[in-house]
Amino acid sequence: xxxxxxxxxxxxKGGLALKDVSFHIAKGEFAFLxxxxxxxxxxxxxxxxxxxxPTSGEVRVSGHGITDMRPRDVPLLRRRLGIVFQDFxxxxxxxxEENVGFALxxxxxxxxxxxxxxxxxxTQVGLAAKAQAYxxxxxxxxxxxxxxxxxxxxxxxxxxxDEPTGNLDERATRGVFQLLRDINASGTAVVMATHxxxxxxxxxxxxxxxxxxxxxxxxxxxxxxxxxxxx
Amino acid sequence: MNLVVREAFRTxxxxxxxxxxSVTTIAFSLFVLGLFGLVxxxxxxxxxxxxxxxxxxxxxxPGTPIEPVTIGLKDIEAFPEVQAATYVSEDQAxxxxxxxxxxxxxxxxxxxxNPLPASVEVKLKPxxxxxxxxxxxxxxxxxxxxxxxxxxxxxxxxxxDRLRQLAGAVAIVVGVAFAxxxxxxxxxxxxMTVLQRSRxxxxxxxxxxxxxxxxRPFLLQGALKGLLGGTVAIALSFAAYAVVDRYLEIHxxxxxxxxxxxxxxxxxxxxxxxxxxxxxxxxRRV
Ligand SMILES: Nc1ncnc2c1ncn2[C@@H]1O[C@H](COP(=O)(O)OP(=O)(O)O)[C@@H](O)[C@H]1O
Ligand SMILES: [Mg+2]
Numbered sequence: 001x002x003x004x005x006x007x008x009x010x011x012x013k014g015g016l017a018l019k020d021v022s023f024h025i026a027k028g029e030f031a032f033l034x035x036x037x038x039x040x041x042x043x044x045x046x047x048x049x050x051x052x053x054p055t056s057g058e059v060r061v062s063g064h065g066i067t068d069m070r071p072r073d074v075p076l077l078r079r080r081l082g083i084v085f086q087d088f089x090x091x092x093x094x095x096x097e098e099n100v101g102f103a104l105x106x107x108x109x110x111x112x113x114x115x116x117x118x119x120x121x122x123t124q125v126g127l128a129a130k131a132q133a134y135x136x137x138x139x140x141x142x143x144x145x146x147x148x149x150x151x152x153x154x155x156x157x158x159x160x161x162d163e164p165t166g167n168l169d170e171r172a173t174r175g176v177f178q179l180l181r182d183i184n185a186s187g188t189a190v191v192m193a194t195h196x197x198x199x200x201x202x203x204x205x206x207x208x209x210x211x212x213x214x215x216x217x218x219x220x221x222x223x224x225x226x227x228x229x230x231x
Numbered sequence: 232m233n234l235v236v237r238e239a240f241r242t243x244x245x246x247x248x249x250x251x252x253s254v255t256t257i258a259f260s261l262f263v264l265g266l267f268g269l270v271x272x273x274x275x276x277x278x279x280x281x282x283x284x285x286x287x288x289x290x291x292x293p294g295t296p297i298e299p300v301t302i303g304l305k306d307i308e309a310f311p312e313v314q315a316a317t318y319v320s321e322d323q324a325x326x327x328x329x330x331x332x333x334x335x336x337x338x339x340x341x342x343x344x345n346p347l348p349a350s351v352e353v354k355l356k357p358x359x360x361x362x363x364x365x366x367x368x369x370x371x372x373x374x375x376x377x378x379x380x381x382x383x384x385x386x387x388x389x390x391x392d393r394l395r396q397l398a399g400a401v402a403i404v405v406g407v408a409f410a411x412x413x414x415x416x417x418x419x420x421x422x423m424t425v426l427q428r429s430r431x432x433x434x435x436x437x438x439x440x441x442x443x444x445x446x447r448p449f450l451l452q453g454a455l456k457g458l459l460g461g462t463v464a465i466a467l468s469f470a471a472y473a474v475v476d477r478y479l480e481i482h483x484x485x486x487x488x489x490x491x492x493x494x495x496x497x498x499x500x501x502x503x504x505x506x507x508x509x510x511x512x513x514x515r516r517v
Contacts, residue, residue: 049437072441079439089434093245103438105234150438 001027001158001189002048007057009043009213017043019213020057023220025191025206027157030184032200033193035210041193044210045160048191049081050074062157079107082151082159082188086166088143090135096122096146097131103150121149125179141172148179159183161192165199173199238448239455246427250456253420257460258467260413261498265468267409268486268494271402276484278395285360285391287353287369287383295349295377303375304351312359312368317352321345348379361392414501417460421453421505425513432513442514449510450503457502461495 002025009018018040025031033041046052047059050066059066064077090099100118109117122128125145135143144164151159161180165173177199184190194200200207209217217225243250291300300318307316319327324347329339353372355364365388369381425432435445469485476483486494 075436075439075441077439078437083437089430089437091431091434093241102435106435106438106440106444108444111233154439 001025001029001062002191003058003060004044004047005058005060007047007054007059009040009047009052010055016213018047018054018210021210021213021215022057023208023215023218025189028184028187028189030181030190030203030205031192032205032207033191033210034195034197034200034207036195038212039210040213041210042162043213045083045162045191045193048158048160049083050077079154080157082148082154082156082183084144084147084151084159084161084164086163088135088140088147088167090143090146090150092135095132095134096127096138096149099135099146100150100153103153107154117153118149121152122146124152125149126175139172140168141175144168144172144176145179148176148183152183156188159188159190161190163193163195165194165196177202235447235451239451242424242428242448242452246424249420249424249427253417253424253456254460254463256420257413257417257457257498257502258463260416261461261464261494262467264406264409264413264497265464265486265494266471267405268490269468269472269483271398271406272486272490273483274398274402278391278398279357281391282357282360283354285355285365285383285388287355287365287372287381289351289353289369289372289375289378290380290382291349291351291377292379293348299377300349300351303377306375307351307353307372310368310371312355312364314354314356316354319350319352321347321349324348324350351378360388361395362388410497414505417457417501418505418509421456421502422509424452425449425506425509429513445514446507446510449506453502453506454499455502457498457500457505458495459498460502461498464498465491465494 002023004021004023007018007021008016010016021040021044033044035041043052047054047066048061050061050069053069054067057067061077062080064073066077069077091102094102097118100121101114104114104117105111119128119131122131125148127142127145127149130138130142133142135146138146144167148164159180164180165176168176173196180190180192181203207217207219208215304316304318307313322345325339325345328347329336332339351372353368355368359365359368362385365383366385369383372378372381432445465486472483472485475481
């Protein structure tokens with residue numbers, strides 16, 4: 001599903017963000033991407049949704065090569081991915097419903113089916129009652145649920161989350177994490193970047209750890225280790 | 232389509248101040264262009280009125296019978312450059328001289344014999360009233376057997392030629408300069424609109440919007456602002472024209488409907504192109 005082979009990423013200004021990273025995430029898998037700030041987690045995710053291209057090596061996502069993907073194929077890839085961020089990235093002048101519907105309109109979905117599909121995902125994330133609310137009227141946890149609903153509405157095969165709980169309190173964090181687990185349980189692969197090791201310990205999922213751009217630990221390949229010893 | 236329209240109008244709703252600023256900027260840029268256009272239009276008008284006085288007079292040999300002249304007149308009127316050719320008999324010439332040259336009335340009355348020759352007065356069609364065509368027609372008139380001499384104001388027609396060329400060159404240079412400035416100013420305000428919505432554009436891309444999808448509402452919105460700005464510019468120009476026409480009493484000309492439509496269309500085009508380049512540049516950069 002997601003395959004990195006000897007991936008290097010250098011930014012014009014700044015050194016190597018990724019150094020020889022290789023891993024494979026299977027269909028339906030849940031994988032944590034951990035590491036300190038600046039370790040390269042966001043860069044890995046950006047390569048998956050083709051916001052960046054690898055400097056060398058190969059990135060493949062559901063059979064598509066990212067390295068030499070034509071720019072006009074990028075939107076098509078993104079419609080098959082669901083992406084959420086620490087800062088939610090909602091449109092402030094649109095209601096929850098409109099924010100979610102927007103992701104469908106972009107794909108030229110049939111207008112008649114949009115409302116029903118939007119309500120279905122809003123119900124799924126537990127926000128059906130706040131469909132008419134604007135982002136500023138919602139708590140951080142609720143805003144992230146709207147963002148998750150927007151990411152889900154196109155029925156993605158891969159769900160990417162870049163520190164989705166970074167701005168949330170403990171209770172909201174648990175709720176959002178549970179949602180991601182549910183999404184994974186229904187068969188969607190989930191890649192979640194986080195440095196919240198408590199969260200990582202809570203679930204028996206795969207852990208891929210980066211350190212200064214290098215992959216230093218992959219629970220699917222390496223010996224199990226004591227999480228507490230992690231740097 | 233419906234979606235494109237909705238998204239285009241969202242800009243006006245979401246950023247009314249910036250939208251009003253864009254429209255005002257477009258309006259005033261085109262207003263300045265319009266004022267210059269009015270000057271050009273009126274100058275052209277004045278030149279045309281002067282041009283109407285361009286005339287070739289072919290004096291006939293004394294004693295020419297009327298019949299060959301009548302036939303010749305038909306030939307002359309058939310020249311592609313000629314608008315009208317009129318025969319002026321010797322008597323008519325004298326009568327006209329008496330009426331026009333009041334100072335010489337006494338001299339003219341005491342004449343025993345009419346010294347004035349009969350003539351053919353030739354007017355050229357608009358577009359042929361320059362030295363080159365006038366000379367060519369004069370040359371051909373000399374070929375008629377009954378024509379003694381041909382006169383036209385070579386000096387002042389040459390001056391008219393030069394004035395026309397100068398006015399044309401100035402109009403083009405200044406007009407293009409104004410148009411370029413208008414395009415730059417309008418482009419800048421439109422770029423502000425794009426920058427203001429860069430977050431929105433980023434989110435649209437994230438959820439899989441194609442560049443075309445992102446671009447379309449901007450194009451429509453830019454064209455609408457241009458259309459609106461152009462219309463306001465025409466209204467302002469008309470107000471300025473009305474004031475000048477009323478208080479300076481110089482009977483100025485306003486734009487024809489076609490010219491007004493061209494200015495409004497130009498506004499829409501700048502809005503469209505300005506948006507296209509701003510969005511295009513933004514999309515390529517991020
Ligand atoms: N657009 C960029 N230009 C230059 N350097 C960048 C850019 N994006 C990321 N980096 C650098 O790459 C490294 C990894 O960044 P990132 O993937 O954002 O880390 P993480 O998400 O793990 O905190 C950092 O050193 C960061 O400064
Ligand atoms: Mg990051």
